[in-house]
Structures are given as structure tokens and as C-alpha cells.
Amino acid sequence: MxxxxxxxxxxxxxxFTAVASSSFTIEDGEFxxxxxxxxxxKTTTLxxxxxxxxxxxxxxxxxxxxVGQKRARARDIAFVFQMFALYPHMNxxxxxxxxxxxxxxxxxxxxAKVGEVAEILGITHILDRPVGGLxxxxxxxxxxxxxxxxxxxxxxxxxxLGALDAEFxxxxxxxxxxxxxxxxxxxxxxxxxxxxxxxxxDKIVVMNHGVVEQFGAPQDIYDWPATRFVAAFIGAxxxxxxxxxxxxxxxxxxxxxxxxxxxxxMSRDGRAGALTLGVRPxxxxxxxxxxxxxxVVAVEYMGTTQIVSLRTAHGALKARxxxxxxxxxxxxxxxxxDARTLTxxxxxxxxxxxxxxxxxxxxxx
Numbered sequence: 225m226x227x228x229x230x231x232x233x234x235x236x237x238x239x240f241t242a243v244a245s246s247s248f249t250i251e252d253g254e255f256x257x258x259x260x261x262x263x264x265x266k267t268t269t270l271x272x273x274x275x276x277x278x279x280x281x282x283x284x285x286x287x288x289x290x291v292g293q294k295r296a297r298a299r300d301i302a303f304v305f306q307m308f309a310l311y312p313h314m315n316x317x318x319x320x321x322x323x324x325x326x327x328x329x330x331x332x333x334x335x336a337k338v339g340e341v342a343e344i345l346g347i348t349h350i351l352d353r354p355v356g357g358l359x360x361x362x363x364x365x366x367x368x369x370x371x372x373x374x375x376x377x378x379x380x381x382x383x384x385l386g387a388l389d390a391e392f393x394x395x396x397x398x399x400x401x402x403x404x405x406x407x408x409x410x411x412x413x414x415x416x417x418x419x420x421x422x423x424x425x426d427k428i429v430v431m432n433h434g435v436v437e438q439f440g441a442p443q444d445i446y447d448w449p450a451t452r453f454v455a456a457f458i459g460a461x462x463x464x465x466x467x468x469x470x471x472x473x474x475x476x477x478x479x480x481x482x483x484x485x486x487x488x489x490m491s492r493d494g495r496a497g498a499l500t501l502g503v504r505p506x507x508x509x510x511x512x513x514x515x516x517x518x519x520v521v522a523v524e525y526m527g528t529t530q531i532v533s534l535r536t537a538h539g540a541l542k543a544r545x546x547x548x549x550x551x552x553x554x555x556x557x558x559x560x561x562d563a564r565t566l567t568x569x570x571x572x573x574x575x576x577x578x579x580x581x582x583x584x585x586x587x588x589x
Contacts (some may be wrong), residue, residue, distance in 0.1 A: 226252060226286050226287035226377040226378050226410050227249065227250065227251055227252045227285075227286075227287060227288070227410070228249070228250040228256075228273060228284070228285065228286050228378060228410065228412065229248075229249045229250075229283075229284070229285040230246055230247055230248050230249070230250075230269070230273070230282070230283075230284055231247050231282055231283045231284075231285070232245050232246075232247055232281070232282040232283070233245070233246050233247070233269070233272060233279045233281070233282030233283070233284060233292075234246075234279060234280050234281045234282050235265075235268050235269075235272060235277065235279055235280050235434075236280045241434055242265050242268045242434055243265040243268050243269055243272070243279075243434045244265075244434045244435050245282070246265075246269060246282075246429075246431075246434075246435075246436050247436070248429055248436060248439045250410060250412060250427070251410075251427075252410055253408045253409065253410055254410060254411070254426045254427055255401065255404045255411045255413065255424060255425055255426045256410075256411065256412050256413065256425065256426065256427050256428075256429075257413050257414075257415060257420075257421040257424065257425035257427070257428045257429070258270055258412065258413065258414045258415070258429050258431065259415055259416070259418060259421040259425075259428050259429065259430050259431070259457075260416065260430055260431035260432055260437075260457070261416055261432070261457070262416060263433075264431040264432050264433060264434065265431050265433070265434040265435075266414050266416075266429075266431050267382055267383075267414050269429075269431070270380055270382055270412060270414050271382075272284060272292075273286075273301075273380060273412060274296050274299065274301055274303050274380045275291065275294055275295045275296035275297075275298065275299045275301070276296055276303070278292070278293055279292050286299060286300075286301070286377060286378065287377055299377075300376050300377045300378075301376050301377060301378045301379070301380055302370075302371035302372070302374055302376040302378075302379050302380070303371070303379075303380045303381075303382070304367050304368060304371050304379065304380070304381040304382070304384045305367070305382055305384070309367065310355045310363060310366060310367060310370075311355070312354075312355060312356055314354075314355065315351070315352055315353060315354050315355065316342075316347065316350050316351050316352070316353055316354075316355060316358075316366050316369075317335075317338055317351040317352060319355055319366055319369075319370055320338045320341060320342070320351075320366060320369040320370050320373050321334045321335070321337075321338045321373070322370065323370060323373060323374045324337060324338075324373060324374070327374070337373055338351070338369075338373060341369045341372050341373045342369060344372070344403065344406070344407075345365045345368060345369050345372075345403070346365070347362065347365050347366065347369065350362060359392075360388045360389070360392055361388065361392045361395065361396055364384060364385070364388065364396055365399075367384070368384075368400075368403070372403075372407070376409075377410065378409070378410040378411070378412065379409055379410070379411045379412070380411075380412050381411065381412070381413045381414065382414045383414055383415055383416070384396075384400075384413070385397060385400075385415075385420070393420070397420055397423055397424055400424065401423070401424045413425070418457060418458050418459070418460075419460065421442065422442045422446065422458070425442055426441070427439070427440065427441060427442075428440065428441075428442055428445055430445065430453075430454050430457060430458070432453050432457075437450060437451050437453055437454050438450040438451065438454045440585060444585045445458055446458050446459060447565070447582075447585075448567065448576070448581065448582035448585040448586060449463065449502070449567060449576060450575065450576055450585075450586055451569075451574045451575055451576065452465065452500065452502070452569045452574040452575075452576075453574060455502050455567065455569075455576075459504060459505075461505050461531060461542040461544070463502045463503065463504050463505075463567075464502065464503050464504070464505065464508070464539070464540075464541045464542060465500050465501070465502055465539060465569075466481065466500065466501040466502075466503070466536065466538035466539050466541070467498070467499075467500050467538055467539055467571060468480075468481055468482075468499055468500075468501065468538050469497065469498060469499070470496070470499055471495070471496040472488075472491050472493070472494065472495050472496075472499060472568055472577060473491065473494050474491060474492065474493065474494040475490060475491065476488070476490070476491045477489075477490050477491075479499075479501070479568070481501065481516060481538060482516070482537050482538070483515065484514075484515035484516035485515070486501065486516065486561060486563075486566070487561075487563035488501075488563060488566045488568060488579065489563065489564055489566065489579040489580050489581035489582070490579060490580040491568070491577060491578075491579050491580075492577075492578040492579055492580065492583055493577040493578050493579075495568075495570055495577055497571075497572070498570075498571035498572060499568055499569065499570065499571055500568070500569040500570075500571050501538075501566060501567075501568055501569075502566065502567040502568070502569055502576075503541075503561050503562075503565070503566055503567075504565060505531065505541075505542045505543050505544040506544040507561060507562040507565045507566075508541065508543035508544075508545075508559055508560070508561060509543075509545070509559070509560045509561075509562075510532070510543065510545055510549065510551065510557045510558065510559065510560075511558045511559070511560040512557070512558050513558060514558030514559050514560040515558070516536070516558065516559045516560075516561075517536070517556055517557065517558055517559065518534035518535060518536040518541060518556070518557055518559050519534060519535045519536075519554065519555070519556055519557075520532060520533070520534055520551055520552065520553050520554060520555045520556075520557060521533050521534060521535050521553065522553065523551050523553060525547060526544075526547070527547065528546075528547055529544050529545065529546060529547055530544075530545060530546075530547050530549070530551065531543070531544055532544075532545055532551050534557070534559070536559070541559070543559070564581055565581075567579070567582065
């Protein structure tokens with residue numbers, strides 16, 4: 225186990241900047257997620273931590289040691305790839321034990337160690353089977369076993385569930401989190417799936433175009449996004465955005481949206497001009513007495529809830545409301561927002577304005 229600290233790390237490929245001056249700390253024993261869309265720099269960041277790529281500038285510390293210019297073999301880490309990277313000519317036992325023989329461990333010691341790892345992963349019954357005939361889930365367990373058996377300081381995983389179908393992904397995500405909780409090993413995990421990140425991670429870094437947009441606990445990032453990008457990327461459906469011209473003064477507890485006065489958390493910032501009000505679908509209520517209005521354009525039944533799509537004067541909205549609430553397409557409805565959950569963004573740069581509700585999260589983000 226180890227703490228990993230990234231300090232002003234930058235990676236350039238010629239004139240292209242893949243990662244721009246990133247800094248964050250992964251605490252000892254955390255399950256840490258690098259999240260973002262394709263091409264955002266998350267895999268490049270992971271590869272630099274692992275020593276597969278070297279940073280153009282900046283420092284990387286593992287367990288207090290600066291390793292930024294050291295290759296992977298000198299970092300005492302284990303890497304799990306998306307496509308498993310197993311040796312097809314070896315059976316399961318030999319695949320898992322290969323790193324131990326490379327380190328000079330005796331056959332008896334290696335056999336005992338493989339047995340322990342196989343028991344943890346529930347693959348004792350397939351140790352002597354060839355890997356070629358295994359299911360995707362079992363092959364992933366074998367790949368994990370080969371990483372675990374070395375007792376490294378940290379595990380680095382690059383979309384390890386990406387090759388599995390939806391059912392296996394969900395099951396393996398649960399197994400990976402349970403395995404982490406049992407071993408308490410520092411784990412760094414790359415994914416583009418925000419639901420996977422929210423389900424599994426202790427902390428999340430959200431990246432976009434090589435930049436760390438936000439870093440923190442999953443619930444904090446969901447509740448108090450630092451930027452409009454984060455707000456749109458996290459959540460299904462995503463946060464709604466209502467664009468307007470107006471003023472939010474320092475200390476303001478409301479804003480004007482058309483003819484409606486909307487209560488907001490007390491603003492610590494002052495801003496005038498192009499602004500955006502962000503509200504999560506579950507924080508919108510259909511209230512006939514509300515001053516702010518919208519027209520229902522679609523209703524999607526989801527079991528216990530329904531997603532109501534609405535058209536307003538300031539943009540489209542999706543509201544998550546109880547399934548039993550009657551909603552008719554074409555109807556004009558009042559919309560009431562949970563004041564304490566709202567975020568106001570500066571439309572020019574996409575950054576959230578600091579408020580009494582989000583200041584503790586964003587001041588440490």
C-alpha cells in the first residue's frame with residue numbers, strides 16, 4: 225500500500241499537450257478513479273504514474289519516493305489492462321505465478337501464494353484450465369490474480385471491465401470493490417463510465433482536454449460540481465442548465481429567471497451578465513403554484529419514477545418525479561426547485577460561483 229502524489233505533472237507529445245499541469249493526492253488504501261471522456265488524458269496520467277510513459281515535467285511520488293523518471297519495473301506496481309494481456313499458451317496457474325518466478329521465488333512458495341490468491345478470487349477450480357476457454361469474467365479474475373500475487377505497493381487498472389458485457393461489468397465492479405475493501409490496497413482505476421466511478425470510487429478526478437476539472441469524493445462532485453462540464457458529465461440524466469442574463473450579487477439568496485424569483489444558496493461571489501442556473505432532475509418538483517413554468521414535451525416511465533422532459537423560456541429540462549404523479553404531454557406546469565441544491569455558473573468560463581452550500585467542497589477542490 226502507498227500514498228501517490230502527483231505534482232504539476234505535464235505530458236506533451238510534440239505540439240500536443242495530453243496532460244496539462246495536473247496535481248492531486250491518492251491516499252494510502254484508497255480506491256481512486258480517473259474519470260473522463262475519450263481523449264481527456266486519464267490513461268496518459270495513469271501510464272505516467274505506472275512508469276509506462278515519462279512526464280514532460282512535474283513530479284510523481286509513490287510512498288514518499290520521487291519516481292517520475294523511473295520506469296515501471298522500478299516502481300513496485302501492478303498494471304491490469306482492459307484486454308487482460310494473459311499468456312494464451314499457459315494455464316491459469318502458470319499465468320498467475322509467472323511474476324513470482326520472474327522474481328526468483330521457489331516453486332513451493334509460488335504454489336502456496338497462487339493458492340491464496342485463487343481462494344480470494346474464487347478461481348481455485350480453474351487453476352489447471354487453459355485461459356483460452358474461459359469466460360470474460362474468469363479471464364479478468366486471472367488478470368487480477370496475476371497482479372495481486374506480487375503484493376505490489378499499488379494497483380493501476382486501465383478500464384479493466386471495458387471488454388465485458390453489461391451484466392458481467394456490474395458483477396465484476398461489485399467484486400473489485402469487495403476485493404479492494406478486503407485487501408485495502410491503493411488502487412488507481414481509469415474509466416469513462418461515470419456510474420462505474422460513482423459506484424466504486426472513494427475519490428474521483430474528473431478530466432477534460434488534459435485538465436483536472438474537479439477532484440473529490442463522489443457525492444461532493446455530484447452535489448457540487450466545480451464546472452459546467454463536470455455537472456453535465458456526472459449524473460443520468462445530467463444536470464439541467466438554464467441560461468439567462470442577470471446579476472447575482474455577493475450575499476444574494478435569490479435570482480430573477482424571467483418573471484419568477486428563484487431562491488438559491490447564499491452567494492459568496494458577485495457576478496453580472498451571462499449566467500447559467502444548474503439543477504439536478506431529482507430536485508425539480510411539478511407544483512401548480514410555482515411561478516416558473518414549463519411545457520411538458522415527453523414522459524418516460526422508469527418504474528418507481530418517471531422522467532418528464534420540459535420546454536422552458538431558458539432551455540430544456542428533465543425532471544425526475546414519482547411514477548404515480550399524473551403528467552400530460554402538452555400541459556403547462558409550474559416548476560419548483562430545491563433551493564439548497566442549486567448551482568450558478570459563470571457562462572463565460574463555465575465555473576461554478578461559490579455559495580454558502582458549495583464553498584467547503586470547491587475551496588478544497
